[in-house]
Each structure stands twice: as structure tokens, then as C-alpha cells.
Amino acid sequence: MGKLRTGNKSDMVGCLEDLISLQESASHPTVKASSLMGLLFGPTFFYYAQKAFSSYILSQLEHVSRVDVVWDDYFPESPKAETRSKRGKGVHRRVEPSSVIPGNWPEFLRIEDKKAELFFFLATSMTALNTGKQIISTCNMHT
Template identity: 45%
Template sequence: MLDGPAVVEMFKPGGSRTFQEYSTVVFIPYIESQLEYRSRLDLVWDCYLKSGSLKATVRCNHGKGIRRRVTASGPLPSNWQNFLRNSDNKEELFSFLSEQLVVKESKQLVLTVPPRKDTANLAPCNHEEADTRMMVHAADALECGHR
């Protein structure tokens, strides 16, 4: 089980110039290495609620960061940390990276091998932070017979 935002924080873009290059050269190889010997890998992202968010105030206090659209050919920001301060940036980045994994790996998020058809145990989940959402995924993994 991986905390997606923590992975993004841990693996900075390095020499990548575009979001596609970051995905292909940095992010996907790490996820593939984690999938290599596992029957299931849950990659859990933060989920930013539009209303009733307890974390919205905390995010505002961290600063807004500069808004940048996330597209495959879009240039990476020169200040990765500032880019990640903006919730809209992170939401788009997490969605983009998930789409890249689904297309490249032909696996579904929650990444499972084989792909899951029934994800009822995972929904609804109203936790915003990946680190607490992971508990729902852990319970589901146990329910499916994983250790």
C-alpha cells in the first residue's frame, strides 16, 4: 500500500522537463518496481473535498502556490514544492499520474492483479488524506484474503 502524495514528494522530477517525462522516467518505474512481486498494490491519493473540508483551512495556511495546468507536454515547474502547495495542481497531477498508470499498465487503480470488478468495500470513503484512506484499503485487502 502506497501513499501517492508521499511518493510524489519523495520522487522529485530531477532532470525531467515535462509531466509526461516525469511520469515515464520517474514515477511509473518506481510503481512498476513495487508491483513486481506483489499480487496487489493499492496506490492511494488525497481526495480534495470541495465543501465541508476540515483540511481546507490547513492547506490555505501552507500557502497557495502558483497554479499550473498539468498536461503531458506541459513543462514541469521549476519549484516543485511551490507547485505542490496548490490543491488544484495536486489534484490534476494525481489524476494525470493515475491515467498514465492505467494506460501503461492496463491495471486499475486501486492497482490490483488481477483487476477488481467490485470495489464496493472501498466506497464511500470521505477521508481526504491518503494516510487515513489507506486504512479503508487495508481492511479491503484483508477482506480479499491478502496479508
């Protein structure tokens, strides 16, 4: 059986830039949700969802009428599943509003099921935002 070659996504940027035409500006921002995982930490997942994540989304909506939130999606049968499984076991903690956020955040995020659970929790918390504007989300909780 063959071996999966690993690399950095940034290595492909140069190749891909020639294939697309760049837009000067977008009428609505697209937020890559996983890039927000390093924002303000709080004592609980509820606090994190309200004070860090939702606050950031609301700040984006001050200037536009729509925000697209894109979540990473992890499929267990994907070729990258092997690579992700080698990253370690991580910290086990239920993602619930009253649950305390683990002190070792990167270790917690190594567990793909926990990351998916966190993304789903954050996406659900966004639905409670009453903004009068559009928030489009790609989040999907696999069962």
C-alpha cells in the same frame, strides 16, 4: 465560532497503534502516492509520470500480483480546507503531458486543485501500464 486546532498526524500514532492488530506481511503493497511526489524530476509531466512514478509502480509489481495506490483527497468543505488555504498561493501551471514541471515543486503542490489535477494525471497514466497484474487506485477527480 470555534478555532481549528492543528497538530501532526504522527502525534496520533501512539493512540491508534493500540486499536489495531498488526499484520506480519501484506500480500500486496499499498503505495501512498503523495509520498512519491519527491521522486526523480524530469523536464515534463509526461516524463515524470513515465520515468519516476510508473517506474516505481512497476518495480513494486515485480514481487507481487497487485499494488494499491492511495491518493490524498481534498474536499473544499472539509475542516482542513482553512488550514490548507493559509499555506500560500503556489505556482500555477496546467498539468498536461508536454507541460514543463515547475522549478519550485513544493510551491506548485500547495495549490490543492493542481495537486488533484496531478494525481488524476498520474492515476490515468497508470492505466496505460500493460502489466498483466492488478493496479488498484483510489484517485477521484472532483469537479
